Amino acid sequence: TLNGEGPLYITVNRNKRGITLDLSAPDGREVFYRLAERADVVIEAYRGGVAERLEIDYERLSRLNPRLIYCSLSAFGPEGPWREKPGLDALVQAMSGLMAITGAPDGGPALCGAPVVDTIGSLLAVQGVLTALLYREKTGEGQKVDVSLLDGALLAHAARLSVFHLTGEDLPRLGSAHPELVPYQAFRGRDGWIFVAVRTDQLWRSFCGAIGRPGLATDPRFATKADRLARRKELVPMLDVVFLSRTVGEWMEVLEAADVLCAPVNNYSDMVKDPQVVASGMIAEQDHPKAGRFKTIGVPVKLAKSPGRILTAAPALGEHTHQVLREAGYGDAEIQSLRQRGII
Missing domain, CATH: 3.30.1540.10 (formyl-coa transferase, domain 3)
Structure with missing residues (x-):
């Protein structure tokens, strides 16, 4: 850790505000509903059925805010026998066939060295949300966006899966080699x-x-x-x-x-020094109030007129609860009452 702060947490949660809220309590859900009424986008990543049990599902929230874009990001999607199963990157790599075609020819199935399926899922969620926002600009209507890690993994298979559909033959593991080109x-x-x-x-x-x-x-x-x-x-x-x-x-x-x-x-120690990687700006530095100055990932999409920037450090647990609730119209006394009752 960096002075007690996890490097992954402070990397992926920059430029965010953080609140604590007990969604299992009716008063906690009422706070959530008020926030959702004024939100453009809600993203949830629970296993299937949890949002419904917590009463924060799209059907309920869309009645409060018809313009809401509601993105559900799950492992296996909203349909099928695995819809309510918990899942993560590695399980989806296994189920999708990605693990079966990865690894040395004389070895067993191998996991990708980085959680690429998680990354694909997040990119598809952004794509879906932005598409829904464009639709809302034209119609004024919000909608639900469903994204699953499984769908993203299958999309990544497009080139290889097209060959399987043609031949009906399973693809072998080839290490770093290509199934159709040599060398x-x-x-x-x-x-x-x-x-x-x-x-x-x-x-x-x-x-x-x-x-x-x-x-x-x-x-x-x-x-x-x-x-x-x-x-x-x-x-x-x-x-x-x-x-x-x-x-x-x-x-x-x-x-x-x-x-x-x-x-x-490149291994990692070579990669971070590679002139092309350095020129990309993707190895950046950031200051954190507890972790201090640390190296992190830069902004991968470069916009000419509105470039992305690292603005704020990852929040501490509940750091912005009071601020966000004040913006939602709660008074100090109401916020204090919620805190005393363990709702926030």
């Missing part, structure tokens, strides 16, 4: 790993010249994409030996000179 994978260099993407026959010829093996370009065994795919097990070990002869930096220089697509396989 299109990571190779170990003298001091690390480099990813190489040879997508066309023309690039294959350039690639062979760059690695000092021009004879491979005219070898009839590897002349076309189909040939190289059919002889993957023969070709890749030959290239493994070649790539061990130079450092990643040396390979980057010769491959880029031949216009072959390539990139270093």
Whole structure:
């Protein structure tokens, strides 16, 4: 932790205000209803059925505020036998087939190194909310937006799933390799790993010249994409030996000179120092009243006229309860009463 503050919490909750509210109590729900009456958007991420049991579901809130955009973000969606099951990124990776096609050919299913399904779900929620807001601008009507992690994971499968629908055959685990292109994978260099993407026959010829093996370009065994795919097990070990002869930096220089697509396989300590990552502005610094100054993620979408900024630190538990309730019309005495009764 950073002086007792969790690094993930203070990263993902910046630019927010925080309140505490007991939604299981009738008076707590009344506070929530007043907030919802003046809100543009409500987002809930409970397991299926919880919002209804708490009486904060869309049907109830939309009667109070017909212009409300209500986004439900769940693991498995509002329909089906798993609608009320709790879920998280890893379970959805397993159920969606993502884990089955991830990992080494001779190993078991592997979890992605980062919670990519959680991230896809949040991006789809933003997309859905913004689309609903545009619709409201034209019609004046709010609506419910349903987003699930499962739907997002299936969307990420579009390229691979289209092949399965055509062939009916399960895709194998290929490590870093591509199911249809060779060479299109990571190779170990003298001091690390480099990813190489040879997508066309023309690039294959350039690639062979760059690695000092021009004879491979005219070898009839590897002349076309189909040939190289059919002889993957023969070709890749030959290239493994070649790539061990130079450092990643040396390979980057010769491959880029031949216009072959390539990139270093950075670990985190290399990634945060990579000149391109530094130039992106995505490794930023922020001040926090308790954690102090710490490194964090920058703003990923760059707007020319209204750029996003890190404005405020993540709130402490209930830090803004009094402020938010005053804005909703509660007096100091009412707020004090709610606090004494454990509602806030």
